[in-house]
Amino acid sequence: MAQLTITDITLTFGGLNALQDVNMTIEQGLITSVIGPNGAGKTSLLNCISGFYHPGKGKICFMGHDLTHSSPHQVSILGIARAFQNIELFKGMSVLDNLLLARHKNLKYNFLQAVFFFGRASQSEAENREYVEEVIDFMELEPFRKKMVGSLAYGVQKRVEVARALTLEPKLLLLDEPMAGMNLEEKEDMVRFIIDIQQERNTTIVLVEHDLGVVMDISDYICVLDFGQLIGSGTPKEVSSDKKVIEAYIGEE
Numbered sequence: 329m330a331q332l333t334i335t336d337i338t339l340t341f342g343g344l345n346a347l348q349d350v351n352m353t354i355e356q357g358l359i360t361s362v363i364g365p366n367g368a369g370k371t372s373l374l375n376c377i378s379g380f381y382h383p384g385k386g387k388i389c390f391m392g393h394d395l396t397h398s399s400p401h402q403v404s405i406l407g408i409a410r411a412f413q414n415i416e417l418f419k420g421m422s423v424l425d426n427l428l429l430a431r432h433k434n435l436k437y438n439f440l441q442a443v444f445f446f447g448r449a450s451q452s453e454a455e456n457r458e459y460v461e462e463v464i465d466f467m468e469l470e471p472f473r474k475k476m477v478g479s480l481a482y483g484v485q486k487r488v489e490v491a492r493a494l495t496l497e498p499k500l501l502l503l504d505e506p507m508a509g510m511n512l513e514e515k516e517d518m519v520r521f522i523i524d525i526q527q528e529r530n531t532t533i534v535l536v537e538h539d540l541g542v543v544m545d546i547s548d549y550i551c552v553l554d555f556g557q558l559i560g561s562g563t564p565k566e567v568s569s570d571k572k573v574i575e576a577y578i579g580e581e
C-alpha cells in the first residue's frame with residue numbers, strides 16, 4: 329500500500345531544476361532507497377518531503393494528507409521524521425537530554441499544569457521519559473546516555489541522530505546518508521539498526537545513501553535520480569541491470 333505519493337514535483341533554484349517532474353511512490357513498511365550522483369537532487373527531495381523546501385509544481389501526499397506546502401513542524405506531527413546528513417544535535421547536551429528535547433512536541437499539558445507540575449504535566453513527562461528510555465535501549469545507547477553528544481565518536485553521534493528521529497514515533501523515517509563517514513564496523517551496526525527499525529518498529533524508511541553495496545543489500549525498492557530527473561526505479565536486481573542507470577551512475581563507480 330502506498331504511504332507517500334510524489335506527483336510531478338519540480339523544484340527550481342534560479343535557472344536550475346534541482347528536481348524536474350519527479351514521480352515516486354513510497355510503499356508502507358518498505359525500505360526505499362534514493363540514489364544518484366552528487367547534485368542529482370536526493371537531499372532536495374527529502375527537503376520537499378519534510379517541508380523544508382516547497383516544490384514550485386506538483387503534489388506530495390502522505391496517508392491522505394496533502395503536505396506539499398506544509399511546514400517541517402506540520403510534517404513531523406503527521407508522522408514523518410528525518411535524520412540529517414549533517415548531525416543536527418545539541419553537542420553540549422547529553423544524549424538523554426537531546427532525546428527528551430526532541431520529544432518535546434508530544435507534551436500534552438498547558439502552561440499552569442507545567443508550572444505546578446501536576447496532572448497531565450507529570451503524567452506526560454513520565455510517558456515521554458519512558459519512550460525515550462525505550463529508544464535508548466533499542467539503539468543500544470545505554471553506555472552513552474549521560475555523555476555530552478560532542479564528546480562521542482562520530483558513528484555514535486550518527487546513531488543518536490537516528491534515535492532523535494525515532495523519539496518522534498515516525499510512521500515514515502527519512503535517513504539522509506546515515507553511513508557517511510563511518511568505518512566498516514559502524515556501517516554494519518547502522519545497517520542492523522535500519523533493518524530493525526523497519527522490521528521491529530514497522531516503520532517505512534526512505535534512505536539516501538552513496539554506499540551502493542549497502543543500498544543493494546537492504547533496499548526493497550530503489551529510485552534513481554540524475555540531474556533532478558527520475559531515470560529508473562525498481563527492485564535492486566531490476567535497477568542494477570537497467571541500462572540507463574548503469575550509464576548514468578553505477579557505471580561511474
Ligand SMILES: Nc1ncnc2c1ncn2[C@@H]1O[C@H](COP(=O)(O)OP(=O)(O)OP(=O)(O)O)[C@@H](O)[C@H]1O
Pocket residue numbers: 341344345346364365366367368369370371372373
Ligand atoms: N538551497 C539551494 N540553493 C541553490 N541551489 C541548491 C540548493 N539546494 C540544492 N541546490 C542545488 O540543487 C541540485 C541538487 O542538490 P542536492 O543537494 O539535492 O543533490 P544531492 O543528490 O543530494 O547531492 P549530494 O549527493 O552531493 O548530497 C544541486 O545542483 C545543488 O547545487
